[in-house]
Amino acid sequence: MTVVRDTAPAAMQGIEGVQRNILLLQGLMGPFFRLIGRELRRQGYGVWKVNFNGGDRLFWRLPGGIDFTGRANEWPDALTRIIIEHDITDVVLFGDCRPLHSAAIAVCARLHIPVHVFEEGYLRPDWVTFELGGVNGNSTLSRDPAYYVERARTLPVLPPHHPVPSSFRTRALQGLAYNTADLLSRWHYRHWNNYRPWHPLTEGIGWLRKLLARDERRTRSQKTLEALRASGSPYMLFPLQLDADAQVRLHSSFSGMAEAIRVVIASFTSHAPHSMRLVIKEHPLDNNIRNWCHEVAMQAAAYGVSDRVDYFEAGDIADLVRTATGVITINSTTGTLALAEGKPVITLGNAVYDIPGITFQGPLEKFWSNPGQPDAEIFAAYRRVLIERCLIPGGFFSNEGMGKLVRHAIDRLTRHSPRDFAATSRAEMARREALRQELACHPDTPAAITSPAPVETRSKTEREVLEEVSS
Numbered sequence: 001m002t003v004v005r006d007t008a009p010a011a012m013q014g015i016e017g018v019q020r021n022i023l024l025l026q027g028l029m030g031p032f033f034r035l036i037g038r039e040l041r042r043q044g045y046g047v048w049k050v051n052f053n054g055g056d057r058l059f060w061r062l063p064g065g066i067d068f069t070g071r072a073n074e075w076p077d078a079l080t081r082i083i084i085e086h087d088i089t090d091v092v093l094f095g096d097c098r099p100l101h102s103a104a105i106a107v108c109a110r111l112h113i114p115v116h117v118f119e120e121g122y123l124r125p126d127w128v129t130f131e132l133g134g135v136n137g138n139s140t141l142s143r144d145p146a147y148y149v150e151r152a153r154t155l156p157v158l159p160p161h162h163p164v165p166s167s168f169r170t171r172a173l174q175g176l177a178y179n180t181a182d183l184l185s186r187w188h189y190r191h192w193n194n195y196r197p198w199h200p201l202t203e204g205i206g207w208l209r210k211l212l213a214r215d216e217r218r219t220r221s222q223k224t225l226e227a228l229r230a231s232g233s234p235y236m237l238f239p240l241q242l243d244a245d246a247q248v249r250l251h252s253s254f255s256g257m258a259e260a261i262r263v264v265i266a267s268f269t270s271h272a273p274h275s276m277r278l279v280i281k282e283h284p285l286d287n288n289i290r291n292w293c294h295e296v297a298m299q300a301a302a303y304g305v306s307d308r309v310d311y312f313e314a315g316d317i318a319d320l321v322r323t324a325t326g327v328i329t330i331n332s333t334t335g336t337l338a339l340a341e342g343k344p345v346i347t348l349g350n351a352v353y354d355i356p357g358i359t360f361q362g363p364l365e366k367f368w369s370n371p372g373q374p375d376a377e378i379f380a381a382y383r384r385v386l387i388e389r390c391l392i393p394g395g396f397f398s399n400e401g402m403g404k405l406v407r408h409a410i411d412r413l414t415r416h417s418p419r420d421f422a423a424t425s426r427a428e429m430a431r432r433e434a435l436r437q438e439l440a441c442h443p444d445t446p447a448a449i450t451s452p453a454p455v456e457t458r459s460k461t462e463r464e465v466l467e468e469v470s471s
Contacts, residue, residue: 166397175207
């Protein structure tokens with residue numbers, strides 16, 4: 001196992017009175033984790049960050065960086081050592097389905113370390129998910145509509161929510177910088193294996209081609225929109241998701257978007273009214289490696305419905321939602337955007353908002369002709385509880401959005417896990433100290449398989465917190 005450590009300054013290694021030490025794992029490509037790390041340090045938290053590749057390191061540039069250069073099977077033991085050595089009380093990461101993050105969550109469960117997960121917002125736009133334990137298909141959110149109605153009644157009215165700017169250009173340039181740094185440092189992070197299915201160079205070329213063709217793509221989509229409006233035909237909207245997205249691969253039965261496209265077009269052909277059209281919208285963050293327009297055209301031709309299927313490469317998804325008859329999605333957050341507009345939605349995968357009364361609960365073939373309507377009261381209650389529990393305002397791709405996000409994330413982090421979550425548990429702290437001594441005496445011991453303290457030995461305070469979190 002190889003772990004190269006950038007030692008933090010002495011002041012950060014033992015601040016008097018520091019009760020929480022935060023370990024950041026991988027974030028979204030860009031400076032967000034650096035900004036949140038800097039603010040946490042300013043507020044007196046101990047902060048460390050694991051870098052798995054050169055892109056992570058490029059955007060960190062703060063003390064407390066830890067380079068993990070080992071193999072994937074060495075990661076659980078390495079993480080355990082980091083947690084013990086630095087008395088880590090909380091782990092923060094973006095996306096809970098990345099292989100190294102899944103392994104980290106398992107380690108943290110054994111050591112009773114709370115894990116806080118960032119993800120794109122369950123609600124769109126201008127919200128980011130920040131949930132304790134897991135997100136999307138791994139979330140512990142209830143699927144009982146009565147729970148949301150009852151819980152929402154106990155919550156205060158929300159203050160006004162203001163939109164934040166977001167720049168596609170910023171996201172593309174940050175991705176290009178991240179992937180370039182990754183490629184140039186493979187000699188150092190020699191065992192790093194990108195969890196994405198494409199080589200960073202291939203993905204970078206795809207993004208560059210997309211940027212260069214941006215105006216042409218917009219023009220084509222605008223012409224398609226004008227023709228759709230002129231037809232006056234009702235349409236169902238099927239927004240594509242990213243082909244490599246874990247929400248598709250892990251939280252649905254589809255092997256990828258190509259299979260989902262085929263299933264939706266086949267059902268449309270057999271069951272939709274002949275006056276209806278099917279509108280398919282490309283994901284704005286698709287890397288342009290695969291030609292989805294061509295895929296849709298082939299499938300539509302194969303089923304004989306080319307004249308009733310429209311494809312949008314660009315454009316505002318909200319505009320398409322507002323005039324749609326309904327929305328078909330695997331588990332995209334476009335579903336909640338549609339529900340907010342009062343549009344019927346059917347999910348083809350595991351979605352946190354797939355709740356009776358909110359989404360259509362029947363089979364796809366029935367949805368085309370009789371989609372029903374979402375219950376506005378249940379959805380409003382669901383939205384209110386969601387914001388209270390796991391959403392924060394802001395965005396990743398503007399200075400204003402990130403500034404707002406950092407402030408609210410740190411506030412939510414404090415609410416997620418009280419400062420005495422682990423520190424008041426004498427039994428747990430004693431166990432950690434024993435483990436630390438064991439590692440010092442026997443450095444080859446596989447620490448990650450050490451059993452945690454049983455629940456009954458933990459302090460009342462920690463048990464209460466755990467019970468509240470799991471309820």
